[in-house]
Amino acid sequence: MDPMAAIRETFFQECEEQLAELEAGLILMESGAAEAETVNAVFRAVHSIKGGAGIFALDALVRFAHVFETALDQVRSGTLATGPGVMNLLLRAADVLADLVRAARDNGVVDETRTAALVVEFTQISNLGHELPPAPKSQPTVCAPVPTWHISFTPTPALYAKANETALLLRELRRLGPIEAVVDTTHLPELSEMDPEGAYLTWNITLEADCAEQAIRNVFEFVEDDCDLEITAAPPAEPSLKPGDIITGDNGFSFEFFPPPVFDEEEPPAVPEPEHHAPPPSPVVRQSPVEAMAAKAESAAAVSATIRVDLDRVDRMIDLVGELVINEATLSQRVLEAGIARASGVAMALEELEHLTREIQDSVMAIRAQPVRSVFQRMPRLVREVAAQTGKQARLVTEGESTEVDKTVIERIADPLTHMIRNAIDHGLESPEKRLAAGKPAEGLVRLTALHRSGRIVLEVSDDGAGINRARVKEKALENGLISPDATLTDDEIDNLIFLPGFSTASTVSDISGRGVGMDVVRQSVAALGGRIAISSRPGHGSSFTLSLPLTLAVLDGMVISARGHTLIIPLGAIVETLKPKAADVFPLDGEINVIRLRGGYVPMVDVAASLGYSDEFVELDQSVALLVEGEGGVRAVLLADAIHGQRQVVIKSLEANYRAVPGIAAATVMGDGRVALILDVDVVVKTTRSELNRPEPSVLEAH
Amino acid sequence: MCTTVLTVDDSRAMRDMLRHSLLAAGFRVLQAEDGLHGLEVLETERPDVIVTDINMPRMDGFGFIEAVRRDEARRSMPVLVLTTEIDAEKKNRARAAGATGWIVKPFDPIKLVEAIRRVAA
Numbered sequence: 001m002d003p004m005a006a007i008r009e010t011f012f013q014e015c016e017e018q019l020a021e022l023e024a025g026l027i028l029m030e031s032g033a034a035e036a037e038t039v040n041a042v043f044r045a046v047h048s049i050k051g052g053a054g055i056f057a058l059d060a061l062v063r064f065a066h067v068f069e070t071a072l073d074q075v076r077s078g079t080l081a082t083g084p085g086v087m088n089l090l091l092r093a094a095d096v097l098a099d100l101v102r103a104a105r106d107n108g109v110v111d112e113t114r115t116a117a118l119v120v121e122f123t124q125i126s127n128l129g130h131e132l133p134p135a136p137k138s139q140p141t142v143c144a145p146v147p148t149w150h151i152s153f154t155p156t157p158a159l160y161a162k163a164n165e166t167a168l169l170l171r172e173l174r175r176l177g178p179i180e181a182v183v184d185t186t187h188l189p190e191l192s193e194m195d196p197e198g199a200y201l202t203w204n205i206t207l208e209a210d211c212a213e214q215a216i217r218n219v220f221e222f223v224e225d226d227c228d229l230e231i232t233a234a235p236p237a238e239p240s241l242k243p244g245d246i247i248t249g250d251n252g253f254s255f256e257f258f259p260p261p262v263f264d265e266e267e268p269p270a271v272p273e274p275e276h277h278a279p280p281p282s283p284v285v286r287q288s289p290v291e292a293m294a295a296k297a298e299s300a301a302a303v304s305a306t307i308r309v310d311l312d313r314v315d316r317m318i319d320l321v322g323e324l325v326i327n328e329a330t331l332s333q334r335v336l337e338a339g340i341a342r343a344s345g346v347a348m349a350l351e352e353l354e355h356l357t358r359e360i361q362d363s364v365m366a367i368r369a370q371p372v373r374s375v376f377q378r379m380p381r382l383v384r385e386v387a388a389q390t391g392k393q394a395r396l397v398t399e400g401e402s403t404e405v406d407k408t409v410i411e412r413i414a415d416p417l418t419h420m421i422r423n424a425i426d427h428g429l430e431s432p433e434k435r436l437a438a439g440k441p442a443e444g445l446v447r448l449t450a451l452h453r454s455g456r457i458v459l460e461v462s463d464d465g466a467g468i469n470r471a472r473v474k475e476k477a478l479e480n481g482l483i484s485p486d487a488t489l490t491d492d493e494i495d496n497l498i499f500l501p502g503f504s505t506a507s508t509v510s511d512i513s514g515r516g517v518g519m520d521v522v523r524q525s526v527a528a529l530g531g532r533i534a535i536s537s538r539p540g541h542g543s544s545f546t547l548s549l550p551l552t553l554a555v556l557d558g559m560v561i562s563a564r565g566h567t568l569i570i571p572l573g574a575i576v577e578t579l580k581p582k583a584a585d586v587f588p589l590d591g592e593i594n595v596i597r598l599r600g601g602y603v604p605m606v607d608v609a610a611s612l613g614y615s616d617e618f619v620e621l622d623q624s625v626a627l628l629v630e631g632e633g634g635v636r637a638v639l640l641a642d643a644i645h646g647q648r649q650v651v652i653k654s655l656e657a658n659y660r661a662v663p664g665i666a667a668a669t670v671m672g673d674g675r676v677a678l679i680l681d682v683d684v685v686v687k688t689t690r691s692e693l694n695r696p697e698p699s700v701l702e703a704h
Numbered sequence: 705m706c707t708t709v710l711t712v713d714d715s716r717a718m719r720d721m722l723r724h725s726l727l728a729a730g731f732r733v734l735q736a737e738d739g740l741h742g743l744e745v746l747e748t749e750r751p752d753v754i755v756t757d758i759n760m761p762r763m764d765g766f767g768f769i770e771a772v773r774r775d776e777a778r779r780s781m782p783v784l785v786l787t788t789e790i791d792a793e794k795k796n797r798a799r800a801a802g803a804t805g806w807i808v809k810p811f812d813p814i815k816l817v818e819a820i821r822r823v824a825a
Contacts, residue, residue, distance in 0.1 A: 003720075003724050004724075006720070007717055007720045007721050007724065008717075010716050010717045010720055011715075011717035013716075014715060014716050014717050040761075041761065043759070044714070044759050044760070044761065047759045047788065048714065048715045048718075048759070050788055051715060051718060051757075051787075051788045052715055052717045052718060054788060055717065055718070055721055
């Protein structure tokens with residue numbers, strides 16, 4: 001990759017990190033729990049973005065970051081108090097900064113009126129602070145190449161006669177920008193011919209300053225009549241080092257983007273005076289083995305205990321480890337088939353290999369595990385925006401940000417979470433007036449929690465709003481023909497209606513929650529991840545959506561079973577227990593469905609082979625085993641199979657990506673013997689039985 | 705032996721940029737992420753010029769320059785400050801701490817190289 005493009009990419013990556021830190025810091029400040037270092041970190045984040053943006057001449061970003069940074073500097077120095085108003089402004093500024101960064105990255109556009117309005121707000125609060133130093137000029141020098149002025153200055157004798165000092169004039173000129181003055185002594189006569197009161201010198205001065213010609217003339221204002229002054233504007237100076245000498249192989253590297261540095265030549269007293277007029281630098285660019293040295297230096301630079309690795313490399317490794325697991329399983333099976341004794345050296349070494357493989361797999365998966373923080377951090381902004389758009393007051397409380405989950409899962413929970421939080425505010429929370437009337441605080445609470453539960457990650461979005469308006473939901477479902485008028489639905493079933501395609505309780509479709517497809521889309525995308533979503537609601541007290549997802553999408557602990565000669569995998573997490581069914585406990589229901597009596601209750605029974613279409617005949621009970629499984633929302637069923645072969649960790653291969661989606665099948669895997677086995681989608685299988693049982697009733701639950 | 709430059713900056717993009725420009729100019733480049741790290745590097749390396757940022761975590765540029773100057777052997781080591789700060793008060797602080805020069809970001813790589821060559825003994 002072109003080095004500049006790579007640096008640019010690094011810059012934007014770094015920006016994302018800084019933005020996350022910025023927001024986290026601001027939220028900490030808002031909660032009053034911030035320490036001095038938090039404020040420093042917040043300041044540094046904005047400062048770094050500004051610094052980097054300068055490299056790439058991202059003017060809009062630089063300008064806004066500068067205003068933002070100035071305010072933060074005032075907070076840091078204590079001249080600006082962080083009341084609610086100021087904190088709110090800082091948080092909104094962080095949002096705008098994020099937009100500007102992304103717009104710069106994607107060459108997008110931003111709402112300039114919003115940016116401008118914030119700048120005005122910043123100016124106003126700065127004025128409120130007492131005795132603030134005047135804000136530094138927002139750097140116009142950053143935006144454009146600085147013009148160069150050529151000044152030819154030839155004093156006449158009159159100038160000296162008036163005790164003017166050329167050095168002072170030059171010093172004055174230097175206030176405008178860096179200068180280079182060369183004295184032209186060609187008119188200087190021999191000493192014998194020199195008039196002591198004569199004037200023989202001309203100064204050719206190059207000034208780099210973004211100023212008007214008048215500003216230069218002002219410097220010479222008092223001597224104007226006593227000198228020859230020529231001022232010409234020139235294009236930016238040619239660098240004294242040829243660009244080709246310095247930057248090699250750099251297509252598109254443009255120096256024009258970089259204004260010259262303000263190099264302050266005044267030295268601190270402690271340091272010996274360096275040579276100011278050193279001979280021009282050698283034009284020979286030494287091509288030493290610098291790259292190797294730099295690499296060494298970089299290893300020295302690895303001060304933090306983290307490294308950055310391309311995700312592709314990790315994915316490749318995960319793939320390979322997946323293959324290794326399959327290979328190891330194959331080898332074990334072959335050894336078993338070869339009749340080698342369990343206690344033999346070969347078998348024992350193999351067992352060692354199996355442990356090791358498992359350990360490698362866990363370690364590799366751990367590399368990809370990331371805290372959900374990155375997703376959670378986006379949510380406060382969302383809450384602010386949605387609250388503003390809906391005229392509601394909302395506060396977000398997050399818990400369990402450090403809960404780790406596989407990166408692929410993280411990437412895919414952002415959208416469902418966004419939808420759920422939007423819904424919580426848009427539909428869940430009441431308006432401040434209604435809340436006050438109901439004896440609640442005007443500000444609604446949205447709680448976002450992450451935790452690990454039995455090998456899955458559980459995400460919960462709850463609000464303290466009005467809860468689901470069941471009467472309204474039912475009415476709407478009737479209107480849309482989703483349920484029959486005589487259907488009797490439990491509260492739970494009514495609540496679950498909101499997940500149906502096209503269902504929307506809002507009389508007018510709002511921009512916020514989407515076009516009435518919200519929860520349906522959430523449910524589908526969650527299901528695609530092997531996840532489940534459940535809702536619980538208490539009128540007047542709020543609703544809570546619980547999302548449960550596998551920790552990884554790459555491996556699965558499963559139970560290997562066979563049904564009519566087909567090998568299938570049932571996710572271990574779904575299995576409650578295995579049992580041996582007795583014919584006496586089985587009762588036929590409605591002709592096609594059997595239920596089995598289990599500890600006083602009745603559970604529908606599913607013949608796996610029949611449900612997948614392997615066979616039309618019902619399995620003989622006495623030749624089968626049964627597994628009690630539990631699907632989404634605690635719905636149970638008993639699955640009948642021919643045999644259980646044991647537990648195994650399998651590498652998930654997407655059926656959708658390699659073939660197509662098949663109802664009832666979640667994914668596939670490759671077994672030790674190289675055969676493909678299908679992984680059962682327990683939720684679907686369980687649901688099927690349930691909908692068949694409820695057939696006269698709502699067709700609702702046939703959503704799948 | 706070519707001129708060795710130690711760059712101290714917490715921004716990866718800025719470090720990359722500096723490294724790229726300075727390597728191209730034929731310098732040997734050392735990198736540090738903040739002041740403390742810079743001091744660590746100085747324990748084993750003796751760069752001809754140091755280019756440091758001001759705003760950094762753990763130890764900022766002022767602290768770093770002061771620490772560099774505290775060591776007798778590094779009194780004459782040129783330290784250039786490369787920063788986005790344009791505040792005169794900060795500039796004076798850097799000077800008081802013992803900085804050799806002050807360059808305002810965004811920098812022109814050519815001018816930076818020139819500045820480094822000028823202060824390198």
